[in-house]
Amino acid sequence: MGLDQYAYIKHDDGADDDRAADFVWRKHSKLQAWAETLFTAKTGQSADKLNCAELVLEAADIATLEALVKQKALPKSDGGFFFGHQFQDEAADENAAQDLAFCAWAKDVITNGQTVVYSCWW
Numbered sequence: 001m002g003l004d005q006y007a008y009i010k011h012d013d014g015a016d017d018d019r020a021a022d023f024v025w026r027k028h029s030k031l032q033a034w035a036e037t038l039f040t041a042k043t044g045q046s047a048d049k050l051n052c053a054e055l056v057l058e059a060a061d062i063a064t065l066e067a068l069v070k071q072k073a074l075p076k077s078d079g080g081f082f083f084g085h086q087f088q089d090e091a092a093d094e095n096a097a098q099d100l101a102f103c104a105w106a107k108d109v110i111t112n113g114q115t116v117v118y119s120c121w122w
Helices: 029-043 059-070 085-111
Strands: 004-010 023-026 054-057 115-121
Touching (some): 023 085, 029 054, 085 115
Antiparallel strands (some): 054 115
């Protein structure tokens, strides 16, 4: 058990959402802290409502995320039993290359008029 995180293209064709995720993270608690803050700002809902929900990411969101990753400044996670917050600094370092690859991919996807979604499950 634990925090599983996904990013994918949201298809508006009415098909089932059983497509594979384009990016997958496991217990990247600093990325989760960033997403929770963004989710709360965008929806006005509490961060726990992000569990199994979809957070649409816009170009400005991706630019902010990319800058935070490059500066090693992702927000600290207060945790959650399954989030792996005990090793969040190590996880952020280990995931930095994937985070930047995700940002490059997401910018391209958004530029092409598609919708990028972040989702998580714990």
